[in-house]
Amino acid sequence: MSRCSIVPTKRRPGWTTEVSYTTLVDVATLQAHLDDPNWLVVDVRHQLSDTAYGERAYAAGHIPGAVFLHCDRDLSGPMNGKNGRHPLPDIEQLAQRFGDIGIGSTTQVVVYDDAQGMIAGRLWWLLRWLGHDAVALLDGGLQAWQAAGSTMTELLPMLAPRVFVARPRQAWVGADYVLERIETPYMHLVDARGPDRFRGENETIDPVGGHIPGAINRCFKDNLQADGRFKPAAQLRTEWLAILAGSPPDQVIHQCGSGVSACLNILAMEIAGLSGSRLYAGSWSEWCADPGRPVVR
The missing domain is CATH 3.40.250.10 (Rhodanese-like domain)
Structure with missing residues (x-):
């Protein structure tokens, strides 16, 4: 079951009620919103032992409309030998990246991977750190999507950049x-x-x-x-x-x-x-x- 919170109703063509999902979204809910212009799906598949895996997997097939972000390049900052293997990225650069792929103040983001949510959780946390609560994991990840017989595609999405305003929290x-x-x-x-x-x-x-x-x-x-x-x-x-x-x-x-x-x-x-x-x-x-x-x- 998807976890969500109701926010004020906003009317737009084909969509009458705006619902903010802040923890989880199930497959059926995502299927129903694939054509919603205010929803954005992000693929963050990654393997520590093969850092090029995610890009190959994304190119071979992904959820329709999904954008790819890389755990090392996009969700992490540069290492200096003392700050760990995945340092936090620079706030301004991260906010710019989020805006570039189409995340605005009202965008509902859904994130997924194929690693039991291990990587998707990182993007969920990063968005919340910067003040964007409307982000949820696809419950069960890509495996649940495929098990339901849902569509996969090799087509790259058309990006619609938006303004992302970072409001960092003490997270x-x-x-x-x-x-x-x-x-x-x-x-x-x-x-x-x-x-x-x-x-x-x-x-x-x-x-x-x-x-x-x-x-x-x-x-x-x-x-x-x-x-x-x-x-x-x-x-x-x-x-x-x-x-x-x-x-x-x-x-x-x-x-x-x-x-x-x-x-x-x-x-x-x-x-x-x-x-x-x-x-x-x-x-x-x-x-x-x-x-x-x-x-x-």
Whole structure:
């Protein structure tokens, strides 16, 4: 089921009620809005081991009208060896990119990937960081779209650039914030990586294995059902309240390997009605780049 909020009615040819989807959109809802000029679909397929994969996959076939954004080039800034594998992009450049592909103040954005939402969650978070709430993940990703027998195309969309005005929020924290609050009651740190990497085992991506002292592990995949769709809101709320263990949502800081998959935990909390958590943007890849920071294995 799609999660949405009703905003003031706006009339336009063929569309009488404007609905803002802020967390999830199901396949049927997206199918019904493929021709809506105020909706924009964004494909962010990506693989860490093959960074050209997403562009090849998009060229071979994508949801009609979808625009492609690259995780490294578009959704991340330049690395300097100390700021992690996916640093936050420059706000002005990101806002310009959003406008160039057709995101305006009233655009409903739908994002998808084929990696259980791991990359799509990053774009969802980036748009919300810059003040654009009308963005939702396609629940179940491209797999759900194809399983429903929905149309795929190789045709490139005609872009209609709009003005995107960035209104950044206090949605993330840096390494100093985390270091100052390690193992205190003022921060509840949640690591979205797999349990083995959290324990410091099978680390093949970052040069150091382990986790930040005081962090607890909630793999981003644990928010999903076996079919790749998100668990019901009530179930997510029960699970996350147990994870929070009495901490208020605004004391929760999410991290992962590089600030990408952790965004899916933020989304899960939003679906559960637990708003206000933030992202440690540099995450483990930034943290472990400084040998002076403490590590638990």
